[in-house]
Amino acid sequence: MAEGNQSTVTEFILAGLTNKPELQLPLFLLFLGIYLLTELGNLGMVILISISSHLHTPMYFFLSSLSFIDLCYSTVIIPKMLVNFVTEMNIISYPECMTQLYCFLVFVISECYMLSAMAYDRYVAICNPLRYNITMSYQVCLWMIGGVYCIGLIEATLHTVCMLRVLFCKANVVNHFFCDLLPLLQLACSSTFVNEVVLLCLSSFNFCVPMLTILSSYSFIIARIIRIKSTESRFKAFSTCSSHFTSVAVFFGSFGFMYFQPSSVSSEDQGKVSSVFYTTVVPMLNPLIYSLRNRDVKVALNKLLRKKTFHM
Template identity: 45%
Template sequence: MTVGEANQSSVSEFLLLGLSRKPQQQHLLFVLFLGMYLAIVLGNLLIILAISADSRLHTPMYFFLCNLSFVDGCFSSTSIPKMLTNHILGIQTISFHGCLTQMYFFIVFGDMDNFLLAVMAYDRFVAVCYPLHYSTKMSRQLCALLVIGSWVTANLNSLLHTLLMARLSFCADNIIPHFLCDVSPLLKLSCSDTHLNDMMILTEGALIMITPFVCILASYISITRAVLRVPSTKGKCKAFSTCGSHLAVVSLFYGTIIAVYFNPSSSHSAEKDPAATVLYTVVTPMLNPFIYSLRNRDLKGALRKVMGRKRFSVW
């Protein structure tokens, strides 16, 4: 056995420290995260059921929203159940292979959120700028191709980073100051040369994140130009209202991503990184169903039918 293999085999599990090491805070965080996770699952499940049950919502916009709700629920499920289970059982460990598996799906669903927001921005661009050709441009085949392409790209990207992580050696230090197995804290624990991993994160990983964001910006620049050419104020408000919910979700998602990965004051902080990660892994998936349902009459009507109530007084 080589030295590298011996080092890697010496670490069979990692310790996830979570968000707090104080018992009183841990109990409070358990109740808080349990409530938030139930809200995420219930909220996104209702969105999926409402869209599936109402034939009027079988359009490209709601098709992408349905996929986004599914991805949001899965995104949070990669980390929160494990964190809650560890608290109940009084353990902090996660196996080496379990950690890589969690990292793999965390990257997959994070990328899918990113891609779907870009696809939805393109959908809104076509709806506002080419309303007469919307049905032909946004065909079922194209919608399916966009979603399938997103899944394939996300899985390939995640597989790349997971395989690069699996080749590294991990020595005595196995404590992760986080509540999940993310790429950055794992690289800090490795006793191997992580130059290739870092290079791929800065090049391929950055490209995966930046390209959809640029597409979203380009779409909304075109949308703004098109709306400003609309003569009536009512027409402008109607055009902007079709994009309002998506724009709010985009701002929330990328705002939290920037706070985590592009803020120099928190980029190397073991205390701030987990707390900031909560924003886009827990808070954003929880708020997305409320943002879309609050601003959409058709979706509110579909939700009333699903819940079997004539009045949806909460909203």
């Protein structure tokens, strides 16, 4: 297309999940409920862990960081998504779209590596319990969490810079409920080769490295658990592993389905469904899967409620 025939896009229209009017209100109420539960659960976990001294251990330090990530990236996505259910056209400006894309990428990439850090923490706790306090010291945990966020920031910056160089012409309807990489690239009227190479390389890296870390950690954990003689201890350890692995399977399964389908067989509607899982459902489930089923968290919550009731 000749340069003179191009009109620069200054705003996008988010198509949303559905264009059926009869589904708008039910979906609005559903995702409003999901958002409130997500914020309440994750914010509650961050506060509870920060004020309960016996939860100041590496395991809960990572849980608190995971809750913070879920809290942030659900806030980046869901409020704008809810607007789409109550307006005829959900318009987002170009700068807002790029900002949403950047923030989403920072937190979703950070979540990949936070899940692998948590798997490593469990590996050390179960397989090397005598060296746990040394291996997972406060300084080491800080470095690990700092590394997680650095990876998220660097890769999100790389993706966003590549997206900023893409030219958008007259097509401005994003067939998605937020500004994501693939739906935006479909609207481009300039070459997206660099973007696609960067996306393929970083997505493969972000999928393979955390998954290999998680699978390796749990291979050693399962081998160790099998040698435990106490049935109660074995069941407790397996329960912890299954909870973590359930969340990992949902997150990485939907992530992989979205970004690794060949374009010839991919469905935009299927992509939306998989995106719903890792942007809205997983952040809501994580407090339940990781924390609210945990005995120490329940004890801390009961103590906090009793103390509040006593003061009242």
